[in-house]
Amino acid sequence: MKRITKLWPGGKPKAFTLSYDDGVEQDRRLIGIFNKYNLKATFNLNSGIQHEGSFWVDKGRTIRRMNPEGLEALYEGHEIAVHSLTHPILPDLPRELMLTEILEDKRNLEQKFGYLVTGMAYPFGAYNAAVIEVLKASGLEYARTVNSHLKFNLPENPYEWHPTCHHNHPELMNLAEAFLAERFGSLSLFYVWGHSYEFDVQDNWERIEEFSQKISNHPEVWYATNIEIIRYMEACSRLKFSVDCTLAYNPSALAVWVSADGNAVEVPPGKTVQLY
Incomplete structure (x- = not known):
């Protein structure tokens, strides 16, 4: 009996993607690591507060967003996505304010980076059916949650895209080894998310360096941004x-x-x- 299964670009059976939030200064160091190991990531920005005057303190460290100048070059080769205009808890807002938060962030990012911005990560991981409705009406194609499932599944619903794990999950390295070693019967995806400032706060930059080296440059893995994953899945579904x-x-x-x-x-x- 004939057996047909879908593959990622280049005939690869596995895919890997990353997602980081808030547009903070630590993204500069993180992008340097990702570029060193040929990894691709999605960065979710709040354009309404994307400046150095937007900051907070975490365990004695000042976490500061970057000024917008030069971000086009910094994030080149990666994806920019919506994170809302000012990072509110979206389900708490009236629909009109939800629309403003999403559409104005999308508009600003598209004007800044010069391409369609159609992905998102939920601020604080907070969403509900009303938020998803607004995302769809705003032309967004997917949204990432903060709900790790420790699996290598593709998203069943692109507006509730649950990542595999956070970069500080204690099973991160074991998951990487399993992902690279196992043979899967269908398309598999390893998705890691976080905030780059966490590496400063927890003083563990070596963790992401070690992980990036381990997961990178494997011939069976397609390295992609979030939107590349979503659009390829859509193309597959149309065969x-x-x-x-x-x-x-x-x-x-x-x-x-x-x-x-x-x-x-x-x-x-x-x-x-x-x-x-």
């Missing part, structure tokens, strides 16, 4: 197959890869490909 599954047609604008009885096959955009 059309003949009744006998010998042909695959790709109506999307992205190349999609499938495994046909263990053989990786690329289905280019707008093309029909013989799988068997």
Whole structure:
């Protein structure tokens, strides 16, 4: 019997992504580490308070957001996403203020970085059905929660995208080893999130350096931003197959890869490909 499964770009069976919030000064050091190991991340910014005058103190350390000048170059190669205009607890707001918080942040970030901004992380991890409704109405394609599930699953609902774990989870390194070693029967995804200032507060920058080195540059892993994951999943969902599954047609604008009885096959955009 024919067996067809979906693969990540390049015919890879695994994907890895990262997400960091708040646009703080420590992002500079973190991005240096990610770039060193060829990792790609999504950074969630609050454009209404993106300046050095926005700060707080955590365990005696001053945590300060960056001024907006030069952020385009700093975040180049990574994704910028919405984190709301001023970082409120969104479910506490009237719908009108929710819309302002989301749309104005999206507008400002798009004007600043020069591309469509369609992803998000919930401030304080707080959301409900009303917030999700506003996100959809605002043209956002996904939103990340803070609810770790310690699995390598794809999101069932892109507006309730639960990451695998926080970078300080005690099982982080064990999860990395399992992810790299295991063979999965379907697409797998390892998703790590956090705040870069936590490495200063907890004085453990060596943790993210060690983890980045361990997880990086593996031939079976696709390294992607959050939005790249979401858009590839959407392209995969649009594949059309003949009744006998010998042909695959790709109506999307992205190349999609499938495994046909263990053989990786690329289905280019707008093309029909013989799988068997």
